[in-house]
Amino acid sequence: MDAVFLARVQFAMTAGFHFLFPPVSIGLAWLVVILEGMGWRKNNLVYQKAGKFFGKLLALTFAVGVATGIVMEFQFGTNWSEYSKFVGDIFGAPLAAEGVFAFFLESGFLGLYLFGRNRVSKGVHWFSALMVAFGSTLSAFWIIVANSWQQTPSGYIINNNRAELSSFYDAVFNPSTLPRYFHTVDAALMCGAFFVAGISAYYLLNKKHLDEARASMKVAVIFGLIVSLLEVFPFGHTHAQQVARTQPEKFAAIEGLYTTQQGAPVVLFAIPSSKPPELKASLEVPKVLSWLAFGDVNASVKGLNDFPKDEIPPLELTFISFHTMVALGMFFILVLLWALYAIYRKTLWQNRPLLKILLWSIPLPVIACQVGWMAAEVGRQPWIVYRLLKTQMAASVTVGAGEILFSIILFGLIYLALLCLYIFLLVKEVKNGPEHDLVNHTEKNNLVEA
Amino acid sequence: MMDLNTIWFVLVGVLITGYAVLDGFDFGVGILHLFTENEREKRVSLNAIGPVWDGNEVWLLTAGGALFAAFPVVYATVFSGFYIALMLLLLALIMRAVSMEFRSKVDNAKWRKMWDFAFGIGSLLPPVLFGVAIGNILHGLPINEKGIFTGSFLALLNPYSILIGVLSCVMFIMHGAIYLAMKSQNEQHDRSMSVASKAWVAFVILYVISTLASIVVSPFLFEGILKNPLFWILFILMTLSIVFLPLALKLKRLSYAFISSSVVIASMIGLMAVSLFPRLVPSVTDLSYSLTVYNSSSTGRTLSTMLIVALLGMPLVILYTAFIYRVFKGKVTIDEGSC
Numbered sequence: 090m091d092a093v094f095l096a097r098v099q100f101a102m103t104a105g106f107h108f109l110f111p112p113v114s115i116g117l118a119w120l121v122v123i124l125e126g127m128g129w130r131k132n133n134l135v136y137q138k139a140g141k142f143f144g145k146l147l148a149l150t151f152a153v154g155v156a157t158g159i160v161m162e163f164q165f166g167t168n169w170s171e172y173s174k175f176v177g178d179i180f181g182a183p184l185a186a187e188g189v190f191a192f193f194l195e196s197g198f199l200g201l202y203l204f205g206r207n208r209v210s211k212g213v214h215w216f217s218a219l220m221v222a223f224g225s226t227l228s229a230f231w232i233i234v235a236n237s238w239q240q241t242p243s244g245y246i247i248n249n250n251r252a253e254l255s256s257f258y259d260a261v262f263n264p265s266t267l268p269r270y271f272h273t274v275d276a277a278l279m280c281g282a283f284f285v286a287g288i289s290a291y292y293l294l295n296k297k298h299l300d301e302a303r304a305s306m307k308v309a310v311i312f313g314l315i316v317s318l319l320e321v322f323p324f325g326h327t328h329a330q331q332v333a334r335t336q337p338e339k340f341a342a343i344e345g346l347y348t349t350q351q352g353a354p355v356v357l358f359a360i361p362s363s364k365p366p367e368l369k370a371s372l373e374v375p376k377v378l379s380w381l382a383f384g385d386v387n388a389s390v391k392g393l394n395d396f397p398k399d400e401i402p403p404l405e406l407t408f409i410s411f412h413t414m415v416a417l418g419m420f421f422i423l424v425l426l427w428a429l430y431a432i433y434r435k436t437l438w439q440n441r442p443l444l445k446i447l448l449w450s451i452p453l454p455v456i457a458c459q460v461g462w463m464a465a466e467v468g469r470q471p472w473i474v475y476r477l478l479k480t481q482m483a484a485s486v487t488v489g490a491g492e493i494l495f496s497i498i499l500f501g502l503i504y505l506a507l508l509c510l511y512i513f514l515l516v517k518e519v520k521n522g523p524e525h526d527l528v529n530h531t532e533k534n535n536l537v538e539a
Numbered sequence: 540m541m542d543l544n545t546i547w548f549v550l551v552g553v554l555i556t557g558y559a560v561l562d563g564f565d566f567g568v569g570i571l572h573l574f575t576e577n578e579r580e581k582r583v584s585l586n587a588i589g590p591v592w593d594g595n596e597v598w599l600l601t602a603g604g605a606l607f608a609a610f611p612v613v614y615a616t617v618f619s620g621f622y623i624a625l626m627l628l629l630l631a632l633i634m635r636a637v638s639m640e641f642r643s644k645v646d647n648a649k650w651r652k653m654w655d656f657a658f659g660i661g662s663l664l665p666p667v668l669f670g671v672a673i674g675n676i677l678h679g680l681p682i683n684e685k686g687i688f689t690g691s692f693l694a695l696l697n698p699y700s701i702l703i704g705v706l707s708c709v710m711f712i713m714h715g716a717i718y719l720a721m722k723s724q725n726e727q728h729d730r731s732m733s734v735a736s737k738a739w740v741a742f743v744i745l746y747v748i749s750t751l752a753s754i755v756v757s758p759f760l761f762e763g764i765l766k767n768p769l770f771w772i773l774f775i776l777m778t779l780s781i782v783f784l785p786l787a788l789k790l791k792r793l794s795y796a797f798i799s800s801s802v803v804i805a806s807m808i809g810l811m812a813v814s815l816f817p818r819l820v821p822s823v824t825d826l827s828y829s830l831t832v833y834n835s836s837s838t839g840r841t842l843s844t845m846l847i848v849a850l851l852g853m854p855l856v857i858l859y860t861a862f863i864y865r866v867f868k869g870k871v872t873i874d875e876g877s878c
Contacts, residue, residue, distance in 0.1 A: 152640035155593060156633040162603045166618025167625050173618075177611020178837040182845055185608040188601030189852035196597050197856075197863050200590035207874055208866050254837075257844045485619035487688050496626045503630060507637065514644045 110154030116281015118222035172483035187231035195224030282313030287451035339468035558598035567715010569662020612835030620688030635661030670707025674700030713738035
């Protein structure tokens with residue numbers, strides 16, 4: 090196995106694993122802001138308890154996110170030193186800005202939020218939760234800026250064998266930054282909504298902590314439905330249009346369009362294959378892709394066969410991951426519509442099948458984030474920076490395959506252990522429930538006295 | 540007037556200093572945690588750093604980002620050159636981060652013991668590795684004319700670098716012990732005080748040895764340094780704080796002792812920076828292949844843009860960080876917010 094391939098495996102693993110946590114943290118943080126805010130303003134004990142409870146789950150999720158995020162900051166240098174030299178003049182700035190503007194904010198105020206409940210006023214305490222949510226959302230912005238520049242580079246000139254900054258504004262607000270930012274952050278909010286809804290469903294199913302569960306369920310379903318609708322329109326739609334405009338190869342691959350055609354169909358389902366290039370068992374709606382992409386049913390959409398063979402992304406992975414994401418997105422809307430209707434009819438609290446669906450849906454938005462990210466990143470191949478630098482040319486020259494393999498195994502084992510521990514502790518905290526705190530508190534004090 | 544490259548050399552240095560001073564005491568507290576038996580004392584040490592360690596670690600992330608933005612060639616060369624060492628460092632930081640969160644979640648002695656150990660090792664390894672890394676930088680790296688690292692992991696473990704690793708570890712034990720003494724009471728307080736005094740003695744001895752070793756190993760660091768007023772300012776500052784530190788401990792003025800050890804750390808990093816400048820990474824292959832603030836930097840446009848980012852962001856960071864530290868001022872109290 091060659092070093093570049095291993096470096097890609099390592100990056101996919103560490104980034105993919107890290108990306109399980111920040112979307113949940115971001116979404117959960119905003120729901121905690123809402124719950125704590127309602128608890129504080131209305132002086133409502135139920136919301137206060139729910140807010141505090143989900144705040145603890147946020148801390149757990151945040152910790153694993155922080156732990157695995159450190160790797161990301163250094164990995165460009167360790168594994169992709171040629172890339173780092175090529176893009177350093179542009180790519181480092183958003184990472185540094187993320188630290189300065191966002192990381193300090195979220196980390197500092199998370200400490201205040203978790204440890205400072207009895208040390209600051211309720212208003213300041215709520216403000217600290219708000220800063221955690223705001224900081225993590227801002228941090229997502231700078232990361233998306235960096236990643237979007239790889240997708241649709243702009244604001245640069247090629248000079249001295251590297252990309253040099255010509256306009257910071259153009260580099261930050263490159264063509265894909267905003268569409269991708271809204272799409273990604275909104276997906277994170279969905280992760281938070283399903284997380285809260287699913288855990289509330291668990292309590293409703295087990296007839297425990299019913300007051301808190303109902304309160305948080307209502308907030309999560311309403312919030313979740315709004316963001317799920319927004320995710321499809323306008324955010325998903327505008328992002329897809331932007332891809333069609335700025336990265337036509339990726340667009341053709343995710344949509345499974347092999348031949349250039351006018352009035353291109355949208356493929357709802359198919360089994361893709363690249364040798365020979367065809368879609369099997371495909372279910373298509375004629376002309377809709379042209380209309381979605383360019384607002385004209387007869388618009389011409391470029392197919393993969395019109396691009397150089399060595400400049401198109403792998404087909405199967407992009408097509409399948411993209412379609413999985415879309416299917417999940419539709420599922421989320423349906424489930425939340427159903428849940429909202431059930432809340433309105435006051436039947437949700439007894440509707441066991443629906444509650445079970447909500448419970449088991451907790452990981453689904455996270456999976457949607459993963460496959461969406463796969464479609465975005467695999468769809469960018471073979472480029473590491475679109476049409477400027479190929480992935481093949483970007484890895485570290487001094488790092489051998491053996492060293493990379495060693496670190497893949499090391500991180501693979503640690504990450505597997507972390508995932509098991511995270512799930513174990515999450516389940517344990519959920520089983521303990523919102524009231525656990527007080528019990529635990531006396532236990533701890535006894536322990537201290539002993 | 541300093542040029543942009545020099546300004547960013549200073550700023551990256553400031554970020555590294557902020558990291559060393561702040562996360563440094565976290566490391567010290569974590570190392571001492573390894574030798575703590577009593578459960579209450581363990582909880583005090585965890586809660587002493589619990590609210591702030593995460594924010595402290597951000598200084599490292601920001602320093603990493605700033606190095607990438609300002610000196611990408613250094614970021615790429617050093618990090619890929621230190622590959623295995625960096626992977627170990629990242630693992631240690633991961634362990635430390637999760638152990639603090641996981642430890643209190645299960646009420647079981649074995650579970651807690653496991654995470655205590657992970658927390659201790661996760662706090663011990665980084666200062667040693669940072670020290671070894673800095674030792675290698677001061678020593679110089681095998682870098683060829685294309686700016687590419689040609690060494691190996693094992694070569695990084697040379698005696699001089701290990702000496703700097705031990706120095707760094709002892710320095711952070713001293714720093715962390717003073718912090719813990721500020722935060723704890725009774726026996727734990729007394730023990731921390733005595734560790735701080737002993738670590739001070741060890742630090743002074745190791746510091747003298749390291750300085751002599753540096754003169755032998757890397758004479759280029761000392762060329763013309765005696766004519767540099769900045770060197771003398773930092774040197775005097777450092778000497779004064781080293782002398783003042785045990786006095787402050789004796790007089791039980793712990794906040795002065797803590798400020799002293801912070802100044803020791805900061806001026807030591809300052810002295811290293813002064814002796815390295817304008818090089819960032821000296822090359823032992825040929826000193827003229829060294830990576831400097833000029834041959835490995837980003838463009839002026841990026842450096843000036845980033846300067847604006849830093850000037851906008853960092854005052855705010857310092858402001859709310861100070862506020863958060865003020866909220867958690869004083870001795871640790873174990874209450875329902877504790878971990």
